[in-house]
Amino acid sequence: MILIACGLQREAAILSRDGVLAIPGGGDAARLEAALEAATYDATMILSCGIGGALDPALKAGDLVLHLPPFVPSVVEGRAKSDVIGVSTALDTNGRGEFVERLTAALPHAHLGPIIGQDHIAATVAEKAALHAATGALAVDMESHIAARVAARHGLPFAAIRTISDTASETLPPAALVGMNPDGSMALGKVLLSLARDPAQLPALIRTGRSAEAAFRALGRVADAIAALNKA
Numbered sequence: 001m002i003l004i005a006c007g008l009q010r011e012a013a014i015l016s017r018d019g020v021l022a023i024p025g026g027g028d029a030a031r032l033e034a035a036l037e038a039a040t041y042d043a044t045m046i047l048s049c050g051i052g053g054a055l056d057p058a059l060k061a062g063d064l065v066l067h068l069p070p071f072v073p074s075v076v077e078g079r080a081k082s083d084v085i086g087v088s089t090a091l092d093t094n095g096r097g098e099f100v101e102r103l104t105a106a107l108p109h110a111h112l113g114p115i116i117g118q119d120h121i122a123a124t125v126a127e128k129a130a131l132h133a134a135t136g137a138l139a140v141d142m143e144s145h146i147a148a149r150v151a152a153r154h155g156l157p158f159a160a161i162r163t164i165s166d167t168a169s170e171t172l173p174p175a176a177l178v179g180m181n182p183d184g185s186m187a188l189g190k191v192l193l194s195l196a197r198d199p200a201q202l203p204a205l206i207r208t209g210r211s212a213e214a215a216f217r218a219l220g221r222v223a224d225a226i227a228a229l230n231k232a
Helices: 009-015 029-042 097-106 125-135 144-153 188-197 199-231
Strands: 002-006 020-024 045-054 064-067 115-117 139-141 158-166
Touching: 002 009, 002 029, 002 144, 009 020, 009 045, 009 199, 020 029, 020 199, 029 144, 045 115, 045 144, 045 199, 097 158, 097 199, 115 144, 115 158, 139 158, 144 158, 158 199, 188 199
Parallel strands: 002 020, 002 045, 045 158, 115 139
Antiparallel strands: 045 139, 064 158
16 A cells, blocks of 8 residues: 555545555644554555645746655754755665656656655745755655655655645745644635735735646646556
8 A cells, every 4th residue: 555645635535546545634743643653554655745835946836846765855944954854765665666766757747856844834935945045955845754754664665746836936825824724624714714804815815726726736647647556
């Protein structure tokens, strides 16, 4: 079984197929790590997969970033490269390196490079620029560091695949930052309340929604590729 760490229930619904179990973290790092741990008994590899934020200014909404060892998904608390904490696992563990190589071939338009993980959303242009400068990473999410940590503990191969939702030149509006419940479902009530308090953010929220839809469409193609290769 391929075990996938993601953030949203919508991502999990797109990614889960026969032989593929996607677990949404909902932004709760401890909860996601515990859920992944509980599911490793039947796992052959662990992926971090879902939508993410761009750190590289060249990336646009809907683009795909593929992270393979020896790139290191990281928890970034400092801003110097020496402060970056991360783990990675070998591609050939349990013979699953071949799968990851075939996945790379199945996603020829993917940008290959580091993806970093941290426990909060990278919301502003300034934070994204600082992360890019400190780590050289192409994209950021809230699950890759957790998935990589669990994979390392259990000697399972790991890779991260993220489709870009918000670009490096975009600061997310406040309503977008409250749009996820702890179980990974959409917090529509919180979004509407945020809009009521600050209606001026509506154009930015619409832009964010359109970009997210491009990322979800790309994620569907990634899910198809994973499922096809898992059956081969």
